[in-house]
Amino acid sequence: MITNLFTRSTLHEHAEPAQRVLGVAQLASDSDELARLLTADPAPEVRAAAARRCADLAVLAPAWENETDPAVRDALASALGGALADTQDSASARALLEGIIAPMQSAPRWHTARSMRNAAASRSPAYALEEPLIELALAAEHAETRMAAAERVVSPDGLRKLAAAAKNRDHGVARLARQRIDAMEERLDQKAEADAILAQLEALAVKPGPILTAVVELNRRWQALDMSGDTARLARCEAARQAVLARFEREQEEQRARARFERGVREWLAALAPPAAADALGGLRTELAALGATRRSGAATARARATG
Numbered sequence: 001m002i003t004n005l006f007t008r009s010t011l012h013e014h015a016e017p018a019q020r021v022l023g024v025a026q027l028a029s030d031s032d033e034l035a036r037l038l039t040a041d042p043a044p045e046v047r048a049a050a051a052r053r054c055a056d057l058a059v060l061a062p063a064w065e066n067e068t069d070p071a072v073r074d075a076l077a078s079a080l081g082g083a084l085a086d087t088q089d090s091a092s093a094r095a096l097l098e099g100i101i102a103p104m105q106s107a108p109r110w111h112t113a114r115s116m117r118n119a120a121a122s123r124s125p126a127y128a129l130e131e132p133l134i135e136l137a138l139a140a141e142h143a144e145t146r147m148a149a150a151e152r153v154v155s156p157d158g159l160r161k162l163a164a165a166a167k168n169r170d171h172g173v174a175r176l177a178r179q180r181i182d183a184m185e186e187r188l189d190q191k192a193e194a195d196a197i198l199a200q201l202e203a204l205a206v207k208p209g210p211i212l213t214a215v216v217e218l219n220r221r222w223q224a225l226d227m228s229g230d231t232a233r234l235a236r237c238e239a240a241r242q243a244v245l246a247r248f249e250r251e252q253e254e255q256r257a258r259a260r261f262e263r264g265v266r267e268w269l270a271a272l273a274p275p276a277a278a279d280a281l282g283g284l285r286t287e288l289a290a291l292g293a294t295r296r297s298g299a300a301t302a303r304a305r306a307t308g
Helices: 017-024 033-038 044-053 055-065 069-084 090-102 108-119 123-141 143-152 156-166 171-205 211-223 231-270 278-308
Strands: none
Touching: 017 033, 017 044, 033 044, 033 055, 044 055, 055 069, 069 090, 069 143, 123 143, 123 156, 143 171, 156 171, 171 211, 171 231
16 A cells, blocks of 8 residues: 555546557656557557557558557558568568558559559569558558558669559659659759769860859859769869869969960060170070070979869
8 A cells, every 4th residue: 555655647548548648658668568558459549550650560560450440550550661671671671561451452453553563573672562551552442541651662663663553643753753753853954964064064164265264163063062972973073173273273373384485585675685706695595595494393283283
């Protein structure tokens, strides 16, 4: 009796289902207590809450096989979609997905989906794993389940099939698939544009003639793209920019060397006077040669700095 005064049952053990639902949020997603609630609690709302909380495929799969309440099965379908997307065991995942949709395949509405699966037997492994998800997204009874399954379809082939099949059946699923296809195509277009810009920028580093206007235009086009996260292209862009900058520095140093040479020649000419003796002419020639050597040395230094 005294012991009972100082102990309190946790929420997930409360007699009221509403309190047990609140207690579910306090349990770890892979805890034994959560698994027990999912598989054995008498209240459907508690089992549904546990299903939404659970992330353990080994618990979710048998719970799906034994559950009969539609609301709980919807919650299990959504949770299974997330767990299956995270698993590395594609063979087990596909077997489980086939098991999930097997009881539904006798209905006439599954003929189209079954035909899609058979016609796509030669598709990629990723698409093959998604086929049951596509079927679930097309024919599950509840919209929440259909959307949960559709959100797990990520391959281009799978999304195209889903968008086409759902066009006149579920506008929400069709819209989701179409949006993802558009996003993929936009990303591909951006990558193609980025590659074209990079190729032109790399060529400008060695292209003869003025390049400043072209560099400015390429930079404007690059800034319009979203290359965040594309480390390979970002690194390639930085290397191309450094090569162009090295060219600019080399040309500027050559221009400065040429300006120094021309100034030296002007000063030499201004100080030029008829030689007082025959050997003085040789000295003037030596000074002129020295000016030329200085110019060549400055140009070579500029090239070394740009390439070093």
